[in-house]
Amino acid sequence: MLLRHTPEEITERTALTINPAKTCQPIGAMYAALGIHGCLPHSHGSQGCCAYHRSTLTRHYKEPISAASSSFTEGASVFGGQANLLQAINNIFTVYKPDVIAVHTTCLSETIGDDLKQIRKKAITEGKIPEGKYVIGASTPSYVGSHVTGFSTMVKTMTEFAESTGKKNGKVNIIPGWVEPADMAEIKRMAKLIGVDSIVFPDTSGVLDAPLTGEYKMFPDGGTTVEELKSSGDSVGTLALGEWCSAAAARELDKTHKVPCKVLDMPFGLKATDRFVDALRTIAGVSVSDELAYERGQLVDLISDMHQYFYHKKVAIAGDPDQLIAMTEFLVSIDMLPVHIITGTPGKKFEERIREITADMPCEVNVKAKGDLFLLHQWMKNDPVDLLICNSYGKYMARDEDVPLVRWGFPILDRQCHQYFPTVGYKGGLRLLEKILDRLLDRKERDDPEPKFELVL
Numbered sequence: 170m171l172l173r174h175t176p177e178e179i180t181e182r183t184a185l186t187i188n189p190a191k192t193c194q195p196i197g198a199m200y201a202a203l204g205i206h207g208c209l210p211h212s213h214g215s216q217g218c219c220a221y222h223r224s225t226l227t228r229h230y231k232e233p234i235s236a237a238s239s240s241f242t243e244g245a246s247v248f249g250g251q252a253n254l255l256q257a258i259n260n261i262f263t264v265y266k267p268d269v270i271a272v273h274t275t276c277l278s279e280t281i282g283d284d285l286k287q288i289r290k291k292a293i294t295e296g297k298i299p300e301g302k303y304v305i306g307a308s309t310p311s312y313v314g315s316h317v318t319g320f321s322t323m324v325k326t327m328t329e330f331a332e333s334t335g336k337k338n339g340k341v342n343i344i345p346g347w348v349e350p351a352d353m354a355e356i357k358r359m360a361k362l363i364g365v366d367s368i369v370f371p372d373t374s375g376v377l378d379a380p381l382t383g384e385y386k387m388f389p390d391g392g393t394t395v396e397e398l399k400s401s402g403d404s405v406g407t408l409a410l411g412e413w414c415s416a417a418a419a420r421e422l423d424k425t426h427k428v429p430c431k432v433l434d435m436p437f438g439l440k441a442t443d444r445f446v447d448a449l450r451t452i453a454g455v456s457v458s459d460e461l462a463y464e465r466g467q468l469v470d471l472i473s474d475m476h477q478y479f480y481h482k483k484v485a486i487a488g489d490p491d492q493l494i495a496m497t498e499f500l501v502s503i504d505m506l507p508v509h510i511i512t513g514t515p516g517k518k519f520e521e522r523i524r525e526i527t528a529d530m531p532c533e534v535n536v537k538a539k540g541d542l543f544l545l546h547q548w549m550k551n552d553p554v555d556l557l558i559c560n561s562y563g564k565y566m567a568r569d570e571d572v573p574l575v576r577w578g579f580p581i582l583d584r585q586c587h588q589y590f591p592t593v594g595y596k597g598g599l600r601l602l603e604k605i606l607d608r609l610l611d612r613k614e615r616d617d618p619e620p621k622f623e624l625v626l
């Protein structure tokens with residue numbers, strides 16, 4: 170009973186977070202930067218921040234995450250980190266030879282007031298950035314927003330590469346948001362099946378799910394290339410998957426390069442995937458391919474086969490806004506009852522969207538943005554659920570309340586394989602259903618008396 174001190178009684182808290190449902194901005198910026206081919210993320214702050222961000226990503230993706238640090242000491246903390254960053258840029262290009270250094274700030278460098286744009290200018294003036302190499306910088310103070318904000322800011326920063334030649338390239342930009350490498354690969358596969366030539370950024374497929382070949386590559390083959398990022402300014406349109414993760418970058422491309430954008434939900438579940446496919450189909454001016462229609466039919470078939478086990482099962486979910494919106498819609502569409510929904514990321518719009526999606530549910534729904542897992546646990550104590558969907562930190566609540574847990578979201582520190590199997594799209598929907606039903610039936614079998622312990626469903 171690790172969380173045995175969590176009381177049932179809920180009291181108003183305004184200035185205290187207990188068991189946060191978010192982590193810090195630079196982790197998101199670092200993950201996004203890894204989706205650029207040949208990019209070395211750089212943490213402009215102290216070594217401790219960088220070590221924490223790298224280790225969290227390493228523990229989730231089970232891959233060594235390379236990132237450099239400005240390694241602030243007392244001097245930099247007082248006088249600013251410009252000298253450290255200039256030295257770092259010089260060292261990194263000399264030793265590691267990346268195509269891009271993607272710098273993000275930390276609480277410390279933000280509090281000092283370091284200006285990344287000005288420091289980059291100085292690096293260019295002093296000849297520290299070799300020809301054909303790039304330094305980009307995102308401001309990611311962790312005392313506002315969350316890891317989602319940091320991800321979004323770094324993705325928006327990537328649009329600085331975009332160029333307009335005046336001639337359209339016939340491609341569609343897809344900004345997938347913070348999803349697993351396998352999800353990014355699946356989004357590319359779906360676009361290809363529809364016949365859409367896409368530029369997906371960021372793209373961590375082939376970076377954080379690369380094969381073990383026996384040969385170490387500092388920069389794996391995957392990732393969006395700088396050439397692709399430059400070309401994104403000539404695309405015919407942008408599809409941003411997720412208001413919180415992707416919309417800012419898409420709107421920036423629209424503003425600066427007149428690339429029209431559409432903001433969609435992340436394609437988790439049947440309806441959101443339908444909307445994504447429809448948007449792709451409309452842009453390409455084609456019909457949906459037979460192969461995709463076949464995959465959709467499989468998902469519909471599985472939903473109808475499994476429906477009896479899902480019907481009116483109560484679910485608590487925690488995670489990031491874009492994922493939760495699509496997941497809530499999916500759960501409602503299969504007649505489950507997502508009754509407690511929490512994200513650590515701020516945003517009143519999130520609560521409004523969830524209220525819309527759950528409006529017709531036959532029960533009360535608790536929803537909170539900028540909430541924490543302590544509150545979610547209290548809700549679960551007051552109104553028990555049949556299933557919890559959460560990242561690894563959900564395991565403590567799951568154990569205390571004796572509720573089955575589906576691990577989904579970020580971070581998943583105590584399981585493997587999540588980076589290899591997509592949960593987006595129709596194929597991903599199959600996997601989500603399998604995970605949910607497995608947990609529910611495992612629990613049923615654990616609790617069933619022997620006469621009900623059936624072999625056949």
Ligand code: SF4
Binds near residue numbers: 195218221276277311
């Ligand atoms: S100091 Fe700020 S950036 Fe560094 S680990 Fe803590 S919250 Fe994150």
